[in-house]
Structures are given as C-alpha cells and as structure tokens.
Amino acid sequence: MGKEGNSTSSLKAYVQAYFSDLDHSKKAEKIHVELNQLKELVNISVAQVGSGDPSQSDRATQESLQQAVKYLSKETLEFLAGLDEKVTTEGILTSIEEFNAIYENKEKFVNVTLTSAVSLSEDQKLRILKKFQTKVGEATIFVKEKVDPDVVGGVRLESENHYFDNTIVTKLKEMKKHIIQD
Structure with a gap:
C-alpha cells in the first residue's frame, strides 16, 4: 500500500x-x-x-x-x-x-444516559451497552455517561424509549414498598 x-x-x-x-x-x-x-x-x-x-x-x-x-x-x-x-x-x-x-x-440513532455511582471501565461499559444493544436492535448508540453517587451501586440506562434501572437505591425502594404492603 x-x-x-x-x-x-x-x-x-x-x-x-x-x-x-x-x-x-x-x-x-x-x-x-x-x-x-x-x-x-x-x-x-x-x-x-x-x-x-x-x-x-x-x-x-x-x-x-x-x-x-x-x-x-x-x-x-x-x-x-x-x-x-x-x-x-x-x-x-x-x-x-x-x-x-x-x-x-445509520438508520436509527439512540441517545442513552448511563448513570452509575462511580466511573465505569471501558470493559464494563461495553458489556452493559452490548446487552442494551439487544433491546434497541440495529442502532447507533450515543452514550452520555453520568456519575451519581446517590445511586449507591448498579447502573441506570435511560433513552427516549427505554428505561432500565438496576441501581441499589431503586432495589431498596422496591423492598421498602413490599415490606410496607405486607
């Protein structure tokens, strides 16, 4: 060449x-x-x-x-x-x-906010986004990373049409809600 x-x-x-x-x-x-x-x-x-x-x-x-x-x-x-x-x-x-x-x-674009308690490594982001890609299909994903210590742990992914929250704060709130209902 x-x-x-x-x-x-x-x-x-x-x-x-x-x-x-x-x-x-x-x-x-x-x-x-x-x-x-x-x-x-x-x-x-x-x-x-x-x-x-x-x-x-x-x-x-x-x-x-x-x-x-x-x-x-x-x-x-x-x-x-x-x-x-x-x-x-x-x-x-x-x-x-x-x-x-x-x-x-690129036929479809998806803007997603990835929120976590601490900065994620490139490998962690890639694994998370690979799973998210299965939800949105063939699309170009534009990621805005956000660090929010209030989520304590886990991640939250938000886009126009998708919401996935696997943070400790959300899980604790769900547990509290179930305990109060019982």
Whole structure:
C-alpha cells in the first residue's frame, strides 16, 4: 500500500473513531450538515482555482477554511482540528465523505444516559451497552455517561424509549414498598 493509501486509511480510521466517540445524535447531525456546507465551499474554491497546481488548490482550501471557521460549531471545529495539519484538500474531502458515509448508513440513532455511582471501565461499559444493544436492535448508540453517587451501586440506562434501572437505591425502594404492603 502506497503513501496515499496509508493516508486515506488513517483518515478513515480517525473519522470512524471520532464518530464512535460522539455522545449524542444531535452532534452528529450538526457536524454532518456543517461538513456538507464546508464541502460545497471547498469545491467552489477548488473550481475557482482550477485543476492546475495542487498546492494552489490546497491554499485556496485553507483560505476557505479560515473564513468558514467563524461560522462552524464547536463540534465541527473539534472534528477538523483532529485532522493532520498537513492534510490536503483531497484529504479534507475524503474525511467529509467518510463522515457522511457513516452518518448516512445509520438508520436509527439512540441517545442513552448511563448513570452509575462511580466511573465505569471501558470493559464494563461495553458489556452493559452490548446487552442494551439487544433491546434497541440495529442502532447507533450515543452514550452520555453520568456519575451519581446517590445511586449507591448498579447502573441506570435511560433513552427516549427505554428505561432500565438496576441501581441499589431503586432495589431498596422496591423492598421498602413490599415490606410496607405486607
């Protein structure tokens, strides 16, 4: 694999990792919209320069990006900041296309809040979310982790259509309710 192939692979890996780390579908949607607007701006800049010298195209793209920065959201700026500073116009367009491909291939998004008494390890989160995935089916899960010492132990998962509470506080409340009923 040549230098360009490695570069494209690393761009795709970066985009996939960035998308996976997003914690809310609204962020993904905002980035998707803004990247498409940015793509149009880059394409216009490149068309104005022509297909001659690639370095002129890259300079025109950098100028467009500098103008666009003041209109982009924090999320989109973070995405762009993660790209290698030496990335070419082609690399920027490749990263936008990759983000769009991931975003558009996902049919369903689920925002979930994962609440626990202490921070969970990556392995613990993965096991919990794997079980939750069976409940929501084929969906992209955006996780917002919340640490709340008041739950004492266990976890609570909340989304628009699902609620799973396996916290010690909830179990104690249920036990109290049963004792009072008897």
